[in-house]
């Protein structure tokens with residue numbers, strides 16, 4: 001017998017084409033993928049509007065960043081409210097709207113270069129270079145809003 005949770009997940013995820021390209025090198029699947037969602041059985045399904053927000057982020061920020069630095073790994077893209085709670089995200093997190101992504105930082109040197117490149121060359125709303133005190137792990141959070149002139153260009157680097 002099929003478990004109910006699994007059946008629901010299939011139904012919702014079936015309508016989504018995870019291979020849908022959002023930009024030349026970024027697919028919808030990359031922005032939805034989440035180990036935490038898999039672990040808790042959370043359907044991380046976006047609305048059309050949230051997909052449009054992700055597309056803008058990919059085209060305006062992530063794709064130009066990839067062009068400069070090569071392959072980029074998104075550690076967290078879109079999060080629906082349940083997933084955002086599960087990962088301990090802020091209630092107003094732009095991840096919930098599909099406007100933000102966390103980028104894996106392969107080394108401190110590369111992280112510094114990527115942070116400065118985005119800050120000085122690309123359009124963005126918020127850019128955070130976050131370092132976790134507990135384990136020294138770092139990532140870059142970047143967001144973009146579709147109404148271009150509403151992007152605040154706020155950048156910061158800090159330890160959490």
Ligand SMILES: [Zn+2]
Nearest residue numbers: 100101102141
């Ligand atoms: Zn983030």
